[in-house]
Amino acid sequence: MIELNFSKGLVAAVILDETTNDVLMVGFMDQAAYDKTLATGLVTFFSRTKNRLWTKGETSGHTLELRRMWIDCDQDSLLITVKANGPTCHTGNRTCFYTEVEVPHAT
Amino acid sequence: MIELNFSKGLVAAVILDETTNDVLMVGFMDQAAYDKTLATGLVTFFSRTKNRLWTKGETSGHTLELRRMWIDCDQDSLLITVKANGPTCHTGNRTCFYTEVEVPHAT
Secondary structure, eight states: OOOOOOTTSSEEEEEEETTTOOEEEEEEEOHHHHHHHHHHSBOEEEETTTTEEEETTTTTOOOEEEEEEEEOTTSSEEEEEEEEOSOSSTTSOSSSOOEEEOOTTOO | OOOOOOTTSSEEEEEEETTTOOEEEEEEEOHHHHHHHHHHSBOEEEETTTTEEEETTTTTOOOEEEEEEEEOTTSSEEEEEEEEOSOSSTTSOSSSOOEEEOOTTOO
């Protein structure tokens, strides 16, 4: 069993679409969110806004079905591939990262 | 100019290899780290361990050259593609996410 490292706070979870490999969103997990994600197969975060567990799609139906998971060298970040049921972003976009930022040094 | 949203704490930054699109690491930025990243073209984090700005590769030489950047719908997460000079992980791995977690519900 992997032990998550919460010494620096909540664990960041990067969500990738299993087919396109696009980053869909970033969320955060506490131990309960991680345990619920594994137990249910539906990605569940600790919402810093709602201050409670939040299963993505619990109201919209746009759930994220857990496929594969990796943990980083510090055990404080997760990478999760999912089957996304519907658009992930609450704006209706497929991903939350739909706004490009102009970068002066881009080559 | 994009305004970052720090209402929930530091901004998470997901680092992607520009050629493979693999997630290399996740770091965090405050305003100064973000500004320095844009000003220098080298990805700079606010290290929660060191409690100071940390330009990735400042000691190892394994820098991350900024290429493109996206911000999420809440303006509190960044997605950054980079040219990675050397392995990103301090363990010598190309990515920090080299450990797969067994997932009971994987299909």
